[in-house]
Amino acid sequence: MKLFENLYDTLIVDNRYLFFLEGLKNTLIIAFFAVILGCIIGIFIALIRNYCDYSKKFKFLNFLAKSYVNIIRGTPSILQLMIIYYVIFASVDINIVLVGILAFGINSGAYVAEVIRAGINSIDKGQIEAGASIGFKYYQIMRYIILPQAIKNILPALGNEFITLVKETSVGAYIGIVELTKASDIIASRTYDYFFPLIIVAVIYFILTLILSKLVSLMERKLNNVSS
Amino acid sequence: MLVVKNLEKSFGKTKVLKKINLEVNEKERLVIIGPSGCGKSTLLRCINHIEKPTKGKVLFEGIPLDDNEELYKIRIKMGMVFQQFNLFPHLTVLENIILAPVKLNLLTKEEAIKKARELLLKIHLEDKEANYPKELSGGQMQRVAIARALILEPKLMLFDEPTSALDPQMKKEVLELMEELGKSGLTMIVVTHEMAFAKNFASRIIFMDDGEIIEEGTPQEIFKNPKSSKLKEFLDSLI
Known part of the structure; x- marks a missing residue:
């Protein structure tokens, strides 16, 4: 009976389930837009790096792109989030969810860039040479020859x-974004019971990532069918 | 048509090509021979700037190859065939051949397909147009690679050991096609280890060793009357 009472306290009293809904909403918003931002940054950075390596030009630009990737990958995301919120936007009144989107997007961009770069590099160099030998420019080689082949390696890793990234957004709780993890914390602080709030969000995260991984493997199968 | 002037190429500290000077005239069939690692493939790759020369110049019809717009136009007129074929595995045989002329806006898709089918007939692969490269034999792949270059109507064709990755049986079908092209008057530069082929096919042969052109002449001169000791040694080392 005690268990049932606790569950009732966690979800029903004072409409506390609304915290979970609010948390779920923010988690999804942050993850979704951070993914888009991360992809835009990642594609951009990967192409800059690949073009600079290919043409041996714009060495400084290449250095900047490389530094961005190294710094992001070399520091904890929680610190990046705090620096963006408490230092960069310290004196600015900004929506905290937007801060989350920016921070996780910038963070994800570095990893996406590496995934895309690895995918491009996995294609045999002879393909680039063959593309050049028929009069193609860099962007044509990428668009018609390399990327259509690399995408098969890139998409699953992406x-x-x-x-x-979905799980990573839980770090947002640290600066007070009411996403799933923070929601469970708020409720636990009122009911003095951690069991249900934590288990409930764990289940929600698990279902979210389960759906995503199903989508990924579905996509993988489709890509394999196309190629074979 | 092609002039190579004082060409040098280094990889790090290793000098692979040392002051190469070379001229190729229209309708010539130039064959480059020499021991492995002598720089003959690198020379070929420098000619169309797939490998950037460290020093020196390459001029095609009087225009220097450089990192500018001209380079792309010149490469269209300069076909290249690779040892590993380098067909595009995600495209069918027909798509491989028409990719360049269509995307470079040289032909409409219909024109390109028509021309590609004529080429497929010529290389005896008219029934393979819908196949993917991995469904072909090595010799068939190399012939498609040649067709892919030919559709751009190149004035000069570069062959980088086109038969080195092939079984003896398949070598023949590729070499025969190359002989056919030579007879039609196409200017060709061929790097190869096929000495019998070089003897019959070449209008001129260049012998390279250690990044330098050691000797050049007609097949007769090269094979019957080698002058330098290095060439004699090289010819003796062949079975």
Whole structure:
């Protein structure tokens, strides 16, 4: 009976389930837009790096892109989030969810860039040479020859990156974004019971990532069918 | 038509090509021979700037190859065939051949397909147009690679050891096609280890060793009267 009472306290009293809904909403919003931002940054950075390596031009630009990737990958995301919120936007009145989107988008961009770069590099160099030998420019070689082949290696890895990102948004609780993890914390602080709030959000995260990984493997199968 | 002037190429500290000077005239069939690692493939790759020369110049019809718009136009006129074929695995045989002329806006898709089918007939692969490269034999792949270059109507064709990755049986079908092209008057530069082919096919042969052109002449001169000791040694080392 005690268990049932606790569950009742966690969800029903004072309409506390609304915290979970609010948390779920923010988690999804942050993850979704951070993924889009991360992809835009990632594609951009990967192409800059690949073009600079290919043409041996714009060395400084290449250095900047490389530094961005190294710094993001070399520091904890929680610190990046805090620096963006408490330092960069310290004196600005900004929506905290937007801060989350920016921070996780910038973070994810570095990983996406590496995933795309690895995918491009996995294609045999002879393909680039063959493309050049028929009069193609860099962007034509990429668009018609390399990327259509690399996408098969890139998309599954990208899917895994998105799954990681969904879980990573829980770090947002640290600066007070009411996403899933923070929601469970708020409720627990009122009911003095951690069991149900934590288990409930764990289940929600699990279902979210389960759906995503199903989508990824579905996509993987489709891509394999196309190629064979 | 092609002039190579004082061409040098280094990889790090290793000098692979040392002051190469070379001229190729229209309708010539130039064959480059030499021991492995002598720089003959690198020379070929420098000619169309797939490998950037460290020093020196390459001029095609009087225009220097450089990192500018001209380079792309010149490469269209300069076909290249690779040892590993380098067909595009995600495209069918027909798509491989028409990709360049269509995307470079040289032909409409219909024109390109028509021309590609004529080429497929010529290389005896008219029934393979819908197949993917991995469904072909090595010799068939190499012939498609040649067709892919030919559709751009190149004035000069570069062959980088086109038969080195092939079984003896398949070598023949590729070499025969190359002989046919030579007879039609196409200017060709061929890097190869096929000495019998070089003897019959070449209008001129260049022998390279250690990044330098050691000797050049007609097949007769090269094979019957080698002058340098290095060439004699090289010819003796062949079975």
